């Protein structure tokens with residue numbers, strides 16, 4: 001079996017390899033009459049694009065997206081809109097340098113997918129990792145650009161909150177700072193520190209990990225289902241499905257184990273708009289697998305890049321011991337470009353659940369009930 005499709009009602013199938021002609025996806029299930037231009041998608045691809053600072057790979061990919069189907073110029077509204085049919089998005093690969101990989105073509109990079117591909121499929125595309133390359137994540141970011149338009153009033157923002165062992169100071173969190181530094185870091189002081197830290201990591205021929213936090217606001221209460229389609233379960237699967245992700249937390253995550261029941265209780269009071277106000281958000285906006293209307297908060301841990309200059313022990317495809325040192329163009333901290341990818345996966349999960357919720361339950365809610373009703 002080959003699994004290249006995400007989602008249920010909002011679905012996309014991604015295609016392409018790191019060093020193939022193009023990558024992209026076909027999005028199916030997008031409702032009709034949603035205004036959609038390539039620019040709506042391009043702005044998110046531009047955030048993920050490589051080669052934008054000395055802290056990411058120098059591969060120069062413009063990542064220009066083309067919408068090949070599923071849109072139509074609607075004269076009534078005077079704009080291009082979705083038609084409800086499959087939307088094909090294509091992004092050409094223009095800066096492949098396959099020869100960079102010829103020296104390591106028969107050797108496995110420890111931490112990369114070559115060994116397991118060979119065991120499972122009997123071959124692996126050593127040029128950039130083929131399908132295991134994070135080039136594939138451009139397709140996810142493109143699909144996410146459409147997903148963001150499906151839930152009315154939804155905002156999904158991500159930020160890097162830890163690099164290597166160094167966390168940000170959350171009291172300095174400022175969303176406006178995220179686009180002011182090359183790390184998508186909301187703490188301007190720590191962002192300055194990360195420059196020197198990552199320069200040191202790179203010069204040492206090493207790499208480092210990161211933690212990313214994604215916050216979705218404007219998520220209506222009621223998305224998700226209590227047993228096999230828990231919103232938190234689907235978010236965890238979607239984020240864990242990003243290359244190099246080894247851990248996912250929702251709300252306080254692993255931290256809840258240390259809280260008392262009193263501290264963990266997100267107490268409730270009625271607000272002025274006939275909706276409850278939660279006095280804290282340890283749950284990360286999800287109760288019983290269903291969104292509560294609070295911001296949905298997810299964090300994920302990204303491991304250090306496997307491609308490093310420092311030699312490591314490995315074996316080759318013929319079962320011989322050898323050493324490997326990876327030259328060529330790589331991100332010293334892949335967690336940086338994982339920020340827009342995490343945002344996209346959260347947006348896709350929320351769009352999928354929004355459409356499933358609408359399909360089963362419809363719009364609106366009867367809550368709060370009238371006493372005696």
Ligand SMILES: Cc1cc2nc3c(=O)[nH]c(=O)nc-3n(C[C@H](O)[C@H](O)[C@H](O)COP(=O)(O)O)c2cc1C
Nearest residue numbers: 112113132133134243244245306307330331334337
């Ligand atoms: C944005 C991004 C860029 C990446 N670039 C590289 C890279 O240049 N070299 C590398 O070894 N891994 C890179 N990775 C990670 C690999 O794709 C990933 O480790 C590999 O597919 C094995 O999968 P796993 O780590 O999920 O087990 C990148 C990941 C992301 C999210």
